Amino acid sequence: AQTVTQSQPEMSVQEAETVTLSCTYDTSESDYYLFWYKQPPSRQMILVIRQEAYKQQNATENRFSVNFQKAAKSFSLKISDSQLGDAAMYFCAYLWGSGSARQLTFGSGTQLTVLP
């Protein structure tokens, strides 16, 4: 079964500093997709970044980047120049299944606090 593990229930970072959130996953598939979603207090799920497993290059979206280590099954999220608005719960997610029967498996989340 696919599992996603986020070992850091809580993290904090000083405003303007950099923070890295960890995620590991377990899979026997070779082609898959990984995501980071952000959930602010409103509880909406907002896509932060996506990584296709067949791509060796790490994905980047503005201040957000990932460190994708396929062999180690690791997918960490780096937030640079942290802003107060980055404070939220961050979920790592793995997309699995084939054809129309796809689903996301989520980690347990990391609550990020940004300190002014």
Added chain:
Amino acid sequence: EPEVTQTPSHQVTQMGQEVILRCVPISNHLYFYWYRQILGQKVEFLVSFYNNEISEKSEIFDDQFSVERPDGSNFTLKIRSTKLEDSAMYFCASSEDFGGRKTQYFGPGTRLLVL
């Protein structure tokens, strides 16, 4: 930018009552999903839906749950006889298909409280 919408944002119901949660997926998306998140817990998959059929469902999605696409735009989740443990945030999501378009975009959620 197109987005998934959900109504209502909040729903309070009595145990044993039926509720219908509504979603309007992004218009050119073909795959639809429901997830739920009990307060303080991780997001859990309920069901996926494609071509007017359920593609996959989890153990949570028992006979009390059903989904429907009643017209060309809405996607609904019905809970026939709600239980206290159904209290959760329910998220609808939609996606296209190929490559990066497998990304699932989530709606803002419906917060369901069963009393």
